[in-house]
Amino acid sequence: MLSRRIFRLLCLATAAANGLGNVGLLATYPWLLNLLHVPLPGDSYSFAAVSGFSFTVGLLAFMVFWNPEENAQLLVIGAAGKAIYAFFTFYFWVFHGLHWFYLTFGAWDAVFSVIFLLFYMQVRNHDLEILNSGEIFSSATPSGRKALLLLYSLTGTGLSALENVKAGLEANGYSTTEYDIQPVETDLFRFPFTLQRFIRIMIRAIVRWPAKVEPLKIPANHDFDLIVVFCQTWFVGMSAPVEGVFQDPQNRPIFKGRDVATVNVCRGLHRRSQAMLIRWLEACGGNVVGARAFEHAGHEPSRVFSLFAYLIYARVGEPAWLKWFLEPTYGLSTRSLDDLKQFGASLANRKREPVLAFAKRGVS
Amino acid sequence: MPGYVHNLVDLFTLAPDHLLMSLAFLAAIMAGNDLVRTALMVELTRNPLVHMVLNVLTLLPAFLIAAILFASAWLHPTQRWINLLYALLLYVAWYIGGAITKLARRDTEGADPGFMSVGALVTFPVGLLAALIF
Numbered sequence: 001m002l003s004r005r006i007f008r009l010l011c012l013a014t015a016a017a018n019g020l021g022n023v024g025l026l027a028t029y030p031w032l033l034n035l036l037h038v039p040l041p042g043d044s045y046s047f048a049a050v051s052g053f054s055f056t057v058g059l060l061a062f063m064v065f066w067n068p069e070e071n072a073q074l075l076v077i078g079a080a081g082k083a084i085y086a087f088f089t090f091y092f093w094v095f096h097g098l099h100w101f102y103l104t105f106g107a108w109d110a111v112f113s114v115i116f117l118l119f120y121m122q123v124r125n126h127d128l129e130i131l132n133s134g135e136i137f138s139s140a141t142p143s144g145r146k147a148l149l150l151l152y153s154l155t156g157t158g159l160s161a162l163e164n165v166k167a168g169l170e171a172n173g174y175s176t177t178e179y180d181i182q183p184v185e186t187d188l189f190r191f192p193f194t195l196q197r198f199i200r201i202m203i204r205a206i207v208r209w210p211a212k213v214e215p216l217k218i219p220a221n222h223d224f225d226l227i228v229v230f231c232q233t234w235f236v237g238m239s240a241p242v243e244g245v246f247q248d249p250q251n252r253p254i255f256k257g258r259d260v261a262t263v264n265v266c267r268g269l270h271r272r273s274q275a276m277l278i279r280w281l282e283a284c285g286g287n288v289v290g291a292r293a294f295e296h297a298g299h300e301p302s303r304v305f306s307l308f309a310y311l312i313y314a315r316v317g318e319p320a321w322l323k324w325f326l327e328p329t330y331g332l333s334t335r336s337l338d339d340l341k342q343f344g345a346s347l348a349n350r351k352r353e354p355v356l357a358f359a360k361r362g363v364s
Numbered sequence: 365m366p367g368y369v370h371n372l373v374d375l376f377t378l379a380p381d382h383l384l385m386s387l388a389f390l391a392a393i394m395a396g397n398d399l400v401r402t403a404l405m406v407e408l409t410r411n412p413l414v415h416m417v418l419n420v421l422t423l424l425p426a427f428l429i430a431a432i433l434f435a436s437a438w439l440h441p442t443q444r445w446i447n448l449l450y451a452l453l454l455y456v457a458w459y460i461g462g463a464i465t466k467l468a469r470r471d472t473e474g475a476d477p478g479f480m481s482v483g484a485l486v487t488f489p490v491g492l493l494a495a496l497i498f
Binding site for chain 2: 275
């Protein structure tokens with residue numbers, strides 16, 4: 001992995017190249033291009049204008065170097081600008097005989113459009129990376145040693161995750177209460193599916209059509225000091241019934257000022273569903289102290305086809321003619337389940353400090 | 365047809381006259397797809413439009429390569445079979461685009477060979493069909 005320091009130095013390099021380089025090029029280009037036997041630009045005005053725009057991208061890169069977190073959005077503009085410049089340079093090199101000397105600028109910008117996007121990924125939402133590294137943030141609430149475990153699992157894979165977190169919590173002095181989220185549309189959110197219902201759920205998940213859930217029968221002044229929310233990934237995002245909990249304003253006070261933790265279970269894509277869940281909890285005033293995401297056991301591509309086969313047949317190892325290819329189990333590995341038990345233990349033993357966790361880690 | 369449209373069609377259809385350039389251009393699109401997708405993944409978490417875009421980007425390269433194979437076989441039938449190999453190279457570029465996101469942070473999912481293989485079930489049958497038809 002490239003460190004923040006390396007990305008900053010790369011930004012400084014392109015700041016110097018775009019900023020100083022363009023000034024130098026404008027000042028010396030007749031002499032320099034003759035020296036390199038490069039034809040002079042056909043249109044001096046366009047050449048000067050492009051140099052001017054390129055200079056501003058240098059300023060942009062310098063601002064990112066100076067304060068990456070504050071100026072992260074500039075990286076998107078820089079990446080788009082450099083990619084567009086690279087494309088046009090490439091196009092004119094291929095179809096209009098542009099000299100290779102100019103292509104080097106396009107190649108430089110193509111590389112830096114990638115670097116800018118990578119740096120953007122690193123700088124933004126850094127709190128999620130810290131949480132995923134295994135860190136447990138300190139608690140801001142007095143311990144009542146009581147945890148609420150909120151779950152909706154359509155196919156049942158989330159249940160094993162819940163059982164293991166619960167075991168970890170209870171082994172460390174917590175009492176736990178499980179709460180099943182109940183969708184209002186019970187005829188739709190039912191497993192096994194019909195093909196028609198699967199397609200309805202899929203389309204609704206993609207367009208983020210909300211799913212109403214029965215109001216949680218938990219008062220805002222409950223005595224749980226920790227709430228653990230379990231969520232699956234449905235078409236890149238949160239499962240609709242779990243998001244339904246947060247979409248109902250009546251449920252939001254339950255999380256306010258409480259320690260909350262998240263467990264995401266998925267086939268292979270956890271980032272968005274986890275980020276959605278964490279941002280919802282923060283929006284409700286929850287103090288996110290821990291987050292874990294776990295992928296199904298096995299390897300691709302058999303894992304994704306095992307998921308589809310399970311959703312169609314509701315049984316492991318079906319269809320029989322494809323058994324050689326499918327994963328022998330569906331859901332989490334033994335190792336993941338052990339990790340979840342440890343996660344429960346870590347949550348139970350989290351430190352207590354009178355500073356809110358999200359204030360400490362600087363949410364972006 | 366204006367010249368620039370003709371040129372762009374060449375770039376998008378693996379035209380024999382500009383084959384290497386076309387491959388480089390399409391490889392950049394494939395890699396860029398997963399870079400943008402990964403960058404967007406944890407942004408605007410309640411925005412349905414972003415969510416739809418992410419779902420589209422998950423399989424877009426597969427459909428794009430399928431369309432390229434079809435159009436290329438139609439416009440340049442002499443290379444319709446070798447195009448299947450070029451399609452494989454574009455899948456490698458797609459994979460690299462996802463894999464290099466690990467350079468930015470450890471908790472990205474990287475490339476997704478699972479959905480890439482689902483995509484291959486779209487791309488290659490279309491490519492084979494086009495090779496047989498044209």
